Amino acid sequence: MANPSILILAGDGIGPEVMAEVKKIIGWFGNRRGIIFDVTEDLVGGCAYDVHGTPLTDATMAKAQEVDAVLLGAVGGPKYDVLDFSVKPERGLLRLRKEMDLFSNLRPAQCFDALADFSSLKKDVVAGLDIVIVRELTSGVYFGEPRGIVIEDNERVGINTQRYTESEIARVARSAFELARRRNNKVCSMEKANVMESGILWRQVVQEVHDKEYSDVDLSHMYADAGAMQLCRWPKQFDVIVTDNLFGDLLSDMAAMLTGSLGMLPSASLGSLMENGRPKALYEPVHGSAPDIAGQCKANPIACVLSFAMALRYSFDMGDEATRVEKAVEKVLADGVRTADLMGLEGGKPVSTSQMGDAIVAVLDASL
Ligand code: IPM
Ligand code: MG
Numbered sequence: 080m081a082n083p084s085i086l087i088l089a090g091d092g093i094g095p096e097v098m099a100e101v102k103k104i105i106g107w108f109g110n111r112r113g114i115i116f117d118v119t120e121d122l123v124g125g126c127a128y129d130v131h132g133t134p135l136t137d138a139t140m141a142k143a144q145e146v147d148a149v150l151l152g153a154v155g156g157p158k159y160d161v162l163d164f165s166v167k168p169e170r171g172l173l174r175l176r177k178e179m180d181l182f183s184n185l186r187p188a189q190c191f192d193a194l195a196d197f198s199s200l201k202k203d204v205v206a207g208l209d210i211v212i213v214r215e216l217t218s219g220v221y222f223g224e225p226r227g228i229v230i231e232d233n234e235r236v237g238i239n240t241q242r243y244t245e246s247e248i249a250r251v252a253r254s255a256f257e258l259a260r261r262r263n264n265k266v267c268s269m270e271k272a273n274v275m276e277s278g279i280l281w282r283q284v285v286q287e288v289h290d291k292e293y294s295d296v297d298l299s300h301m302y303a304d305a306g307a308m309q310l311c312r313w314p315k316q317f318d319v320i321v322t323d324n325l326f327g328d329l330l331s332d333m334a335a336m337l338t339g340s341l342g343m344l345p346s347a348s349l350g351s352l353m354e355n356g357r358p359k360a361l362y363e364p365v366h367g368s369a370p371d372i373a374g375q376c377k378a379n380p381i382a383c384v385l386s387f388a389m390a391l392r393y394s395f396d397m398g399d400e401a402t403r404v405e406k407a408v409e410k411v412l413a414d415g416v417r418t419a420d421l422m423g424l425e426g427g428k429p430v431s432t433s434q435m436g437d438a439i440v441a442v443l444d445a446s447l
Contacts, residue, residue, distance in 0.1 A: 092368025094152025100436030214327025
């Protein structure tokens with residue numbers, strides 16, 4: 080059987096730095112576990128624009144469609160702010176999501192015990208937190224037409240369209256219900272049905288899918304603004320949250336801070352099943368390219384490492400190996416190893432990006 084294949088798109092800013100640590104772990108699997116991945120690397124985002132004049136070439140897009148999993152670092156940076164919208168680094172990422180049809184974006188927010196003191200929220204609010212936001216990723220206001228900046232009555236008008244078909248809502252709802260069944264069997268759906276027709280339809284379709292196919296799952300609905308408030312007030316009331324593209328973007332950044340640092344949050348973006356029975360998939364940290372600290376070996380690679388662990392679980396059926404990586408991260412944190420973003424009030428000296436990676440690999444070694 081062919082080795083599992085991975086396309087690495089490290090991207091911009093801290094992307095290449097955090098991805099270097101994932102490459103160490105991929106290497107570790109080859110050397111120590113005999114699990115060999117066929118890895119190819121390519122460009123996405125600003126670095127692709129610098130070379131090709133586009134944030135994602137057709138050739139790279141085609142490669143992404145062929146591999147078992149894509150690992151992405153981050154895209155964007157101030158240097159590219161002046162570019163035309165159509166070639167901005169972010170467009171490369173959005174094209175991957177759209178053309179691979181990665182409609183279900185899983186963003187787990189888990190608070191490791193060692194970091195419970197570190198969140199800006201009180202310890203008892205976040206300790207033991209384990210929730211997943213399922214964000215719709217291929218539709219909604221990110222992609223809806225019409226869009227643009229036009230002139231009307233002698234002034235500029237910015238237009239974006241929030242648009243969801245019932246099949247788009249139903250498929251992401253199913254993925255949230257399936258996930259909930261493997262967890263604590265609870266789904267909370269968030270929209271703004273009080274002010275948006277797309278929200279009314281969202282609520283109806285989620286309820287219908289539930290009643291027809293998943294009535295064993297405990298389903299509730301919340302307006303997204305109230306949901307944001309509840310996420311801060313008592314996040315442990317949630318298990319799986321399902322929401323649209325834009326609300327999911329906001330709510331997942333907020334959920335990240337519950338865990339102590341945006342540098343901790345992995346994500347998996349999954350599409351429909353391929354011939355081999357696995358979903359098309361792209362894995363990326365939730366954090367962005369962090370231009371302010373890029374190139375300084377300060378970035379926390381854990382979100383990217385945990386994204387690779389998600390790949391092991393969802394693309395390669397290696398749940399035990401995924402757990403091994405997650406446990407290694409947990410152990411390293413418990414041992415007090417901290418990158419700069421995780422330095423609490425207690426002070427101390429932060430480790431570099433690569434020292435954090437080495438510490439994880441050392442625990443992996445010890446796990447054998
Ligand atoms: C995210 C990011 C992206 C988004 C950007 C980089 C396009 O914020 O993945 O959350 O808005 O979806
Ligand atoms: Mg975001």
